[in-house]
Amino acid sequence: QVQLVESGGGVVQPGKSLRLSCAASGFTFSSYGIHWVRQAPGKGLEWVAIISFDGSNKYYEDSVKGRFTISRDNSKNTLYLQMNSLRVEDTAVYYCAKEAANEDWYFDLWGRGTLVTVSS
Amino acid sequence: SYVLTQPPSVSVAPGQTARITCGGNNIGSKSVHWYQQKPGQAPVLVVYDDSDRPSGIPDRFSGSNSGNTATLTISRVEAGDEADYYCQVWDSSSDHVVFGGGTKLTVL
Numbered sequence: 578q579v580q581l582v583e584s585g586g587g588v589v590q591p592g593k594s595l596r597l598s599c600a601a602s603g604f605t606f607s608s609y610g611i612h613w614v615r616q617a618p619g620k621g622l623e624w625v626a627i628i629s630f631d632g633s634n635k636y637y638e639d640s641v642k643g644r645f646t647i648s649r650d651n652s653k654n655t656l657y658l659q660m661n662s663l664r665v666e667d668t669a670v671y672y673c674a675k676e677a678a679n680e681d682w683y684f685d686l687w688g689r690g691t692l693v694t695v696s697s
Numbered sequence: 698s699y700v701l702t703q704p705p706s707v708s709v710a711p712g713q714t715a716r717i718t719c720g721g722n723n724i725g726s727k728s729v730h731w732y733q734q735k736p737g738q739a740p741v742l743v744v745y746d747d748s749d750r751p752s753g754i755p756d757r758f759s760g761s762n763s764g765n766t767a768t769l770t771i772s773r774v775e776a777g778d779e780a781d782y783y784c785q786v787w788d789s790s791s792d793h794v795v796f797g798g799g800t801k802l803t804v805l
Binding site: 612614621622623624627636638639672674677681682683684685687688689690 | 698728730732734738739740741742745746751781783785786787792793794795796797798799
């Protein structure tokens with residue numbers, strides 16, 4: 578079925594690294610831009626990053642630029658988020674979300690999310 | 698950076714109409730999208746491109762966008778509509794997706 582499944586979350590100390598994955602199925606993964614969106618506990622949605630369908634374009638929210646790297650492997654139908662130099666304020670549920678159509682800039686499919694907790 | 702402003706909460710009685718606003722500078726020139734999020738669940742798209750509905754979304758959900766305000770309207774509100782609602786745009790000047798702060802809809 579059509580779905581996105583995130584994994585890789587957990588508890589990590591400040592300054593450490595973590596890599597999240599998002600496995601896609603049921604649609605042609607290589608045809609769509611995919612985003613990471615996060616939600617801190619009890620807070621609203623915050624966009625993190627986007628990668629274009631072919632990986633040629635990437636954009637980041639300002640607070641993660643230089644620390645987080647978005648990438649994808651279209652042969653494995655998988656999206657990644659490499660998170661380095663993690664901060665307490667990065668604690669959140671991280672969702673991957675699919676664009677409805679290439680560069681349509683809204684999301685018609687979301688994963689269930691994976692929780693990242695940054696704490697000493 | 699572009700900012701979207703939503704009221705923190707809206708309350709409405711069952712059967713009445715709820716209107717949730719999303720304010721932004723000249724937002725009428727952008728395409729606005731709306732998501733519903735229930736506790737413990739991922740967001741769900743309920744309106745896209747200002748006023749279009751994805752398949753499976755009841756026609757009780759509608760949207761409009763003009764000037765500096767976009768509005769999500771939920772007619773004949775039901776208890777199951779109680780949720781957080783977020784507006785969202787693409788800011789082409791910064792190449793960023795922007796979300797509003799969210800509005801908690803309470804059905805009295």
